[in-house]
Amino acid sequence: MKIRFFLILTLASLLLTAAPAGADQSAARRRLISLSAALADVQSINGQFTQEKKFDFLKEPVISRGVFFFSRPDYLHWEYLAPGVSGLDLEGGRVRAWTGPPEKRLPQPEAMAEAARLAAGQVLAWMNLDPEAIEAAYQVTVAGEEPLRLEVIPKRAGARKFIEALEVEFNADLRTVRQVTLREPESRTTLTFSAVRLNQPRPAD
Amino acid sequence: MTDWAARLYIFFRPRRILLGGLTLSLLGLSFYATSGLEMDKGLAALWPDSSPTLKRTAELMDLAPFSRLMLLQLSAEEGRATANLAPAADELIAGLDPGLMRALDLAGGLPGPEGLMNLLPALCDRECLTRVTAESAPEAWPRALAELKGDLAGPSGLNSFFWRADPLKLRSHLFRLFPAQTGRPLADPLLGHPLSPDGRHLLIIIQPLVSMNDTAGCLALMENLEALEAGLPRGLSLQTAGAHRHTAANARAIETDLVLTLSLAMLLILAIYLFLVRSWGAFWLFLTPAVAVLLAAAGLTLAFPPVSGLALGFGAAVLGIAEDYAVHVHYALRRAPDPPAALSQVAAPLGHSTLICAAGFGVLLFSSVPAIRQLAFFSALAIVAGYAWALIVLPHCPAMDRPREAAAPGRQPFPPPASPDGTRIWAVFSALAGLNALLLLLYPPAVSVRALGLPDPDLSRDQAAIEKVWRLDGGRQILLAEGADLREALELAGLATRELNRREPGSAASLAALLPPPDEQQANLLAWAIFVRTYGPGLKSGLIEAAGREGFEAAAFEPFFRWALTGPGRPVSPDSLRAACLGPLADSFLAEKGGRHFAVILAEAGARLSEDFDGRIFVLSAAGLEKNLSQALAGEKSLWPLCALLCLALLFRAFRGAVPALLAFLPALGGLTAVLLFQLLRRQPPGLVETAALPLVICLGADYGIVVVSELRARVDLGAPKAIFVSGLSTLAGIGILILADHPVLHALGRTVFVGLAVAMPLSIWLLPRLYRGRKRL
Numbered sequence: 001m002k003i004r005f006f007l008i009l010t011l012a013s014l015l016l017t018a019a020p021a022g023a024d025q026s027a028a029r030r031r032l033i034s035l036s037a038a039l040a041d042v043q044s045i046n047g048q049f050t051q052e053k054k055f056d057f058l059k060e061p062v063i064s065r066g067v068f069f070f071s072r073p074d075y076l077h078w079e080y081l082a083p084g085v086s087g088l089d090l091e092g093g094r095v096r097a098w099t100g101p102p103e104k105r106l107p108q109p110e111a112m113a114e115a116a117r118l119a120a121g122q123v124l125a126w127m128n129l130d131p132e133a134i135e136a137a138y139q140v141t142v143a144g145e146e147p148l149r150l151e152v153i154p155k156r157a158g159a160r161k162f163i164e165a166l167e168v169e170f171n172a173d174l175r176t177v178r179q180v181t182l183r184e185p186e187s188r189t190t191l192t193f194s195a196v197r198l199n200q201p202r203p204a205d
Numbered sequence: 206m207t208d209w210a211a212r213l214y215i216f217f218r219p220r221r222i223l224l225g226g227l228t229l230s231l232l233g234l235s236f237y238a239t240s241g242l243e244m245d246k247g248l249a250a251l252w253p254d255s256s257p258t259l260k261r262t263a264e265l266m267d268l269a270p271f272s273r274l275m276l277l278q279l280s281a282e283e284g285r286a287t288a289n290l291a292p293a294a295d296e297l298i299a300g301l302d303p304g305l306m307r308a309l310d311l312a313g314g315l316p317g318p319e320g321l322m323n324l325l326p327a328l329c330d331r332e333c334l335t336r337v338t339a340e341s342a343p344e345a346w347p348r349a350l351a352e353l354k355g356d357l358a359g360p361s362g363l364n365s366f367f368w369r370a371d372p373l374k375l376r377s378h379l380f381r382l383f384p385a386q387t388g389r390p391l392a393d394p395l396l397g398h399p400l401s402p403d404g405r406h407l408l409i410i411i412q413p414l415v416s417m418n419d420t421a422g423c424l425a426l427m428e429n430l431e432a433l434e435a436g437l438p439r440g441l442s443l444q445t446a447g448a449h450r451h452t453a454a455n456a457r458a459i460e461t462d463l464v465l466t467l468s469l470a471m472l473l474i475l476a477i478y479l480f481l482v483r484s485w486g487a488f489w490l491f492l493t494p495a496v497a498v499l500l501a502a503a504g505l506t507l508a509f510p511p512v513s514g515l516a517l518g519f520g521a522a523v524l525g526i527a528e529d530y531a532v533h534v535h536y537a538l539r540r541a542p543d544p545p546a547a548l549s550q551v552a553a554p555l556g557h558s559t560l561i562c563a564a565g566f567g568v569l570l571f572s573s574v575p576a577i578r579q580l581a582f583f584s585a586l587a588i589v590a591g592y593a594w595a596l597i598v599l600p601h602c603p604a605m606d607r608p609r610e611a612a613a614p615g616r617q618p619f620p621p622p623a624s625p626d627g628t629r630i631w632a633v634f635s636a637l638a639g640l641n642a643l644l645l646l647l648y649p650p651a652v653s654v655r656a657l658g659l660p661d662p663d664l665s666r667d668q669a670a671i672e673k674v675w676r677l678d679g680g681r682q683i684l685l686a687e688g689a690d691l692r693e694a695l696e697l698a699g700l701a702t703r704e705l706n707r708r709e710p711g712s713a714a715s716l717a718a719l720l721p722p723p724d725e726q727q728a729n730l731l732a733w734a735i736f737v738r739t740y741g742p743g744l745k746s747g748l749i750e751a752a753g754r755e756g757f758e759a760a761a762f763e764p765f766f767r768w769a770l771t772g773p774g775r776p777v778s779p780d781s782l783r784a785a786c787l788g789p790l791a792d793s794f795l796a797e798k799g800g801r802h803f804a805v806i807l808a809e810a811g812a813r814l815s816e817d818f819d820g821r822i823f824v825l826s827a828a829g830l831e832k833n834l835s836q837a838l839a840g841e842k843s844l845w846p847l848c849a850l851l852c853l854a855l856l857f858r859a860f861r862g863a864v865p866a867l868l869a870f871l872p873a874l875g876g877l878t879a880v881l882l883f884q885l886l887r888r889q890p891p892g893l894v895e896t897a898a899l900p901l902v903i904c905l906g907a908d909y910g911i912v913v914v915s916e917l918r919a920r921v922d923l924g925a926p927k928a929i930f931v932s933g934l935s936t937l938a939g940i941g942i943l944i945l946a947d948h949p950v951l952h953a954l955g956r957t958v959f960v961g962l963a964v965a966m967p968l969s970i971w972l973l974p975r976l977y978r979g980r981k982r983l
Contacts, residue, residue, distance in 0.1 A: 057761035064358040086359040
């Protein structure tokens, strides 16, 4: 659902570039602070992703691939390229969700765009990388050192009905995230990032 | 007849202890009566009660859930961290006084897919079921399952939320029944509150538990919010919007204005007495308004429980006239050879003045506004009390009964009788009356309620900011469908919603489609049961088999089979909506008061229903309300001319002749002309406050005229010009000082009286003697 989807995006926006973490929650906080400082000069993040969803009631995982582009202060492009083409763009609080290739693009219903707009607030909060803001909504702990893994749990019970936890695994360079795993009541989603680049110019619409 | 005051004086002169005892007893009784005063601090007394529609609207105003909500926006300053927005919001909500308001839980209980879909069988009518049958037929399964897999692979949002409970996407039949435009932003499930896209603003919606007409409640509510705002972390600010804030702002402005102006007025009046009266008797003059207030408040308490706080507040402000009589008696006592002579001279003119002023205010008893009627009653009582105090008690007070100002030896203050110059008096009267008529023709009074409210730029700014951030449309109107029971109210709401949407598709929303009549729901449930019996077994086994081919486990769609194919289904009620986590929706669109049920219809501004709905649907739009109020208040415009005519008639009766009556009326006419002329110069037609204040100008002007003309006719120097000067100045200090008030109502009241008296006073002191004596000079 939308919450899961945007949690992936928001955490990815935070963790695609990262600094090393400590061994506990306060260490994680220090990491978030240093990460925030390290990302101060980052204006954009882009790359590719592979999304693998394992559902309890689906025999095979559902795998999809796509590209993304974050740009400060408030631009996000998230596009699935296979097996189907769909995605969304958000900028300045406005959201366009769509399906189909560029030449046959169909807008998604208003309700979905509104749901996406709601989530956009979180995306942008993460883009600003304010440790206090993150800790207002999540409990972050260090789950492993090599490779570095952070466990992120929504603080509110209402949110945990949909998202139990996220696990974020960093690349060895500790500058980018390799994988985000989202644990849900009846499914598990893994996002694996590749070809991540920083401060690239924004592509033309 | 006119000697009654003198006789009473003579009677009480040796019995002053008795008089003192009687006076103190009366004051004590009044104090006792006033202690039981039931003060209504609400604004309901300002609503005209002449129009049943308006009366009903006033009752229902609090009922419309949308109109009684308050929006609170917590904002982080530009460049400041937004981290603590959500914790600060939680803290703020925890600090809300539970007796005054509660925060709506915008995040709690996101509706579960199965709980929602459970509603469909009872709501699916014949047409819906035909479509459901087609969409759940075996030939539809392959496409539906392929779409489902595609959705699961993409940013499907709500689609994957429903995938197990609704693989065939039947939810569209349910969603179309939901009222659109609920206008409530969605909460961020992670933070528990709606957060703006830029992350800088957080929205809290609160439901006040006090009426927006309850000024004390609104003040307490705003004080609670302001205290919480003061405790916010640095860099965060709170903006609020809602009718309760408006009420509190008005109440505060009135309170501040009255405290400021009444204090200033007291000081000014004290200064006037110190510098102009220069006698210990000034103490009693100063005491007169307090005595009049006490007696009038006691009368008001007995006659109008509960007493409007506004009427009492404004009434206290107009008490400057109550001490007029005391001033006249004071100067008469100082000029006349002895008190009985003074009292017999002033009793008649002051009696006429009392009658005219009381009658003038009596006209306001025909007002459609309860607060104005109470104000009129209060003022009339205060005038009578002031008169009685001045003539019966005051002459016996220490330092009052000794003549201090003897006529200068050899001075003949009043020449031998000269006939009043009737021609000139008629000419001046006609000129002023003509000017009045011309002014009224050019600039007729226009009553608008808009001018009565306190323009609050902060509130307007906050409201605009909140509406902009959350993209709220503040221009919608609320309609209330009333019924003896919920079913009747919903049926009516359904009819009205359909009519509005027929004219302008999507322009109206209500809960009628989600809560159809029970018999309709029973028919739907019966039809659904037949659908289940007919297609259920095949649908379940066939869909499991087809889904298996697509890689879905057999139990994948158990939630779907549970709600769609198991059990008889349940009728939908407000309680079942709440059970499906749709409580806020149900509570927003349904209300109950006094055993009557109401269904809310949210419509575009300006949407109109046919006459069939007249009297059954109440419109609560701001524009409609303003128009209805203005129409109901239009009758107030005719009160002051009535007062003027009554005043003139009583002057004719008092003087038994046209010329002195017209002469005595000139100050009132002059004051009236000045007010109208001033409004013309301001390019503002006289409004409700100006027209309500005009009787005061007329009565005071007539009061001055009576005293001066009586003195001229009696050819006795009772110090009328000086008394008018002193009492006029004290009235200007008492009421005219309201011109300094910020609140538009108080300011307009002060301005009108100030302008009117500023002309009436010199006319009575300077012009009247000259017109009366013709070309002869004193």
